[in-house]
Amino acid sequence: MDSEDILGVVYVIDDDDAVRDSLQWLLEASRYRVIGFDSAEKFLAGHDPEAIAVAIIDVRMPGMSGLELQDELIARKVSYPVIFITGHGDVPMAVSTMKKGAVDFIEKPFDQAALKALVERMLGEARTRAAENENRKLSEALMAKLTAREQQVLERIVAGRLNKQIADDLGISIKTVEAHRANIMDKLNASTVADLMRTVLAGGGLRQ
Numbered sequence: 036m037d038s039e040d041i042l043g044v045v046y047v048i049d050d051d052d053a054v055r056d057s058l059q060w061l062l063e064a065s066r067y068r069v070i071g072f073d074s075a076e077k078f079l080a081g082h083d084p085e086a087i088a089v090a091i092i093d094v095r096m097p098g099m100s101g102l103e104l105q106d107e108l109i110a111r112k113v114s115y116p117v118i119f120i121t122g123h124g125d126v127p128m129a130v131s132t133m134k135k136g137a138v139d140f141i142e143k144p145f146d147q148a149a150l151k152a153l154v155e156r157m158l159g160e161a162r163t164r165a166a167e168n169e170n171r172k173l174s175e176a177l178m179a180k181l182t183a184r185e186q187q188v189l190e191r192i193v194a195g196r197l198n199k200q201i202a203d204d205l206g207i208s209i210k211t212v213e214a215h216r217a218n219i220m221d222k223l224n225a226s227t228v229a230d231l232m233r234t235v236l237a238g239g240g241l242r243q
Contacts, residue, residue, distance in 0.1 A: 043158035044088035047071045048078045048104065049120070050096045054143065058091065058150075065151050067158075075099035075107075084113045087165045089157040094121035114164045116157040120145060167237075174238030180222045188215040192228060193235055 045067045047058045055071040062069045072078040075092075076099055082088075090108070094101040101119055108115065122143040139153055181189065184205075191201045198212045205212075225231045 042066045042155075043161070044068045044070065044083075044086050045154060045158075046078060046082055046088055046090045046115070048075055048090065048096070048101070049093035050074060051093070054093070054120070061147055061151065062154060065154075067154065075101065075104035078104070079107065084111065086115075087158070087161045088115050089118065089154055089161055090115045091118045091120060091154075094119050114161075114168070116160050116164075118150075118153060118157065170237045174234045177223050177234060178238045181219065185215050185219050185222070188212060189219050189231065189235070192216065192219070193232060 042065070045058075045062050047055050047069060049055050049058075049071070050073050052073070055073070059069040059071055070082075072081065075096060078090075092101040092104055099107070101121075105117055105119075108117070119140045120143060121140075139157075141150065141153075187205060188201055191204060196204065198209050198216070202209045202212045219231070220226065223231060223234045225234060
């Protein structure tokens with residue numbers, strides 16, 4: 036399969052060879068790149084944390100369980116959407132995994148059409164998350180260019196303060212505020228206050 040034909044990466048983590056093989060056959064037929072691991076430990080050693088991917092994880096495995104793997108991915112700030120599969124599912128476990136960010140919880144044997152639709156939807160979610168992370172990194176890099184004083188001025192601009200009010204707040208002249216404002220607009224590649232707001236929000240807010 037040519038790389039341009041691949042719709043996305045699906046990691047399958049399950050100690051059952053038959054399950055991995057069936058999922059690989061099913062999903063590769065739908066133009067996904069499927070990478071299987073028979074343990075959580077091997078997955079952690081071999082996966083690409085920056086990939087746009089979805090992880091299908093068996094809940095019960097020897098060694099690190101699927102639930103423990105989910106906790107480890109959260110600790111490492113890996114943002115793959117997670118689908119749990121199990122032959123021993125119960126409602127409390129499903130609720131627990133969903134609260135931690137798993138996107139679904141399905142029992143073996145699973146409905147193939149439903150699984151393919153879920154993978155397609157979750158890879159869309161993964162692409163959205165990747166774009167948001169990229170925007171956040173870009174905004175953080177731009178914000179890091181600001182001096183401490185420019186940060187103070189920006190905080191007041193975002194709060195809706197006028198130049199005269201900012202000057203009074205900081206004990207500086209209006210001309211100095213205007214100069215800082217021009218520098219801020221330039222450093223953040225902004226032409227309007229709305230642009231500034233978008234950059235600040237995308238970067239997670241102002242540094243405290």
